[in-house]
Amino acid sequence: MYTPENHQQMFEIITALRTYAGTNAMPGTAELLDDALMILANEGRGMLASPARPERASRAPEPSRS
Secondary structure (H helix, E strand, O other), rough: OOOOOHHHHHHHHHHHHHHHHHHHOOOOHHHHHHHHHHHHHHHHOOOOOOOOOOOOOOOOOOOOOE
């Protein structure tokens, strides 16, 4: 039996199962797996690798009001 080594692997496995259920006419299972992903994301906050975020464009400094 395979056991995930960390939260990220668990997330990847549930995501793959969710994709399978969604593409194979299993809407009830897909919905339950969506719920499981939400719970895992909440419980594993800080333990799941964050997706890369695009860099924000830097703003020009605000003019000082004197």
